[in-house]
Amino acid sequence: MSKAPILSPSSPFKLALIQLAIGADKSKNLQHAKSKILEAARHGANVVVLPECFNSPYGTNFFPEYAEPLDGGDSVAMLSSAAKEAGIYLIGGSIPESRQGKIYNTLTAYDPTGKLIGVHNKVHLFDIDVPGKIRFKAKYGKIGVGICYDMRFPELATVAARKGCVAMIYPGAFNMTTGPLHWELLQRARAVDNQMYVAACSPARDLEASYHAWGHSTVVDPTGAVIATCEESETIVYADVDPAQVETIRSSIPLYTQRRFDIYDDVSESVAFDDEGNGTKK
Ligand SMILES: NC(=O)CCC(=O)C(=O)O
Numbered sequence: 001m002s003k004a005p006i007l008s009p010s011s012p013f014k015l016a017l018i019q020l021a022i023g024a025d026k027s028k029n030l031q032h033a034k035s036k037i038l039e040a041a042r043h044g045a046n047v048v049v050l051p052e053c054f055n056s057p058y059g060t061n062f063f064p065e066y067a068e069p070l071d072g073g074d075s076v077a078m079l080s081s082a083a084k085e086a087g088i089y090l091i092g093g094s095i096p097e098s099r100q101g102k103i104y105n106t107l108t109a110y111d112p113t114g115k116l117i118g119v120h121n122k123v124h125l126f127d128i129d130v131p132g133k134i135r136f137k138a139k140y141g142k143i144g145v146g147i148c149y150d151m152r153f154p155e156l157a158t159v160a161a162r163k164g165c166v167a168m169i170y171p172g173a174f175n176m177t178t179g180p181l182h183w184e185l186l187q188r189a190r191a192v193d194n195q196m197y198v199a200a201c202s203p204a205r206d207l208e209a210s211y212h213a214w215g216h217s218t219v220v221d222p223t224g225a226v227i228a229t230c231e232e233s234e235t236i237v238y239a240d241v242d243p244a245q246v247e248t249i250r251s252s253i254p255l256y257t258q259r260r261f262d263i264y265d266d267v268s269e270s271v272a273f274d275d276e277g278n279g280t281k282k
Pocket residue numbers: 052147148149150152172173174175178179182
């Protein structure tokens with residue numbers, strides 16, 4: 001038998017997923033993203049999410065041209081000022097980040113003062129081991145993050161859930177083949193396995209672009225039910241997230257006290273987190 005994870009004090013919040021139309025002009029992408037963040041805040045959102053690679057067309061071939069450092073980069077400056085102006089927590093999708101001669105697919109998160117509170121490098125793409133900040137603490141509770149393909153690897157969500165996260169949020173850009181097959185299924189799987197909210201935020205589909213994103217930004221509740229979704233065009237998906245629902249489902253179906261770590265290992269025990277939420281392998 002195992003102990004239930006201790007959920008951090010948390011309160012309901014309105015989540016907004018911005019399914020952004022993205023073009024080739026980086027400064028237009030930044031301006032457009034900012035206007036959509038402010039729109040979501042005007043509609044009452046407390047936590048706002050952008051898609052994977054929101055400042056560039058999707059594709060690693062675009063990375064060298066669009067990559068920028070986090071320190072002093074235009075995208076981070078825009079995201080920080082938008083979070084502050086809107087007064088919201090912002091999960092700033094991801095951007096190609098240049099650092100010490102390498103390029104990363106990097107998610108940054110901000111608090112309502114515009115302070116950078118989390119950085120996550122997409123784990124399941126590059127064959128490297130970068131300690132990831134897979135969760136951050138918002139006043140609404142702890143929120144875990146991954147980027148797109150990370151969603152296929154259940155361990156990240158399981159570690160986040162067992163460390164007390166109420167939601168797992170993935171900026172992502174599935175395509176027209178794997179989107180219909182697995183986009184929703186994976187979110188529902190992560191939600192039902194971990195009894196937590198799961199959301200994924202895609203770019204809008206652009207048939208003129210070389211990569212056709214699936215769209216269908218979605219929010220799933222801790223029972224595995226889809227509570228908000230959309231089609232492929234630019235839109236904002238809103239959902240009310242109530243962390244009390246996480247506790248309710250965990251009490252009704254008490255997986256968290258019935259696990260048999262005497263027979264198999266607790267994957268979350270293999271990760272150590274510091275006070276900032278940085279995860280490293282023990
Ligand atoms: N951007 C991505 O990581 C795409 C992942 C994807 O499409 C998948 O099926 O997984």
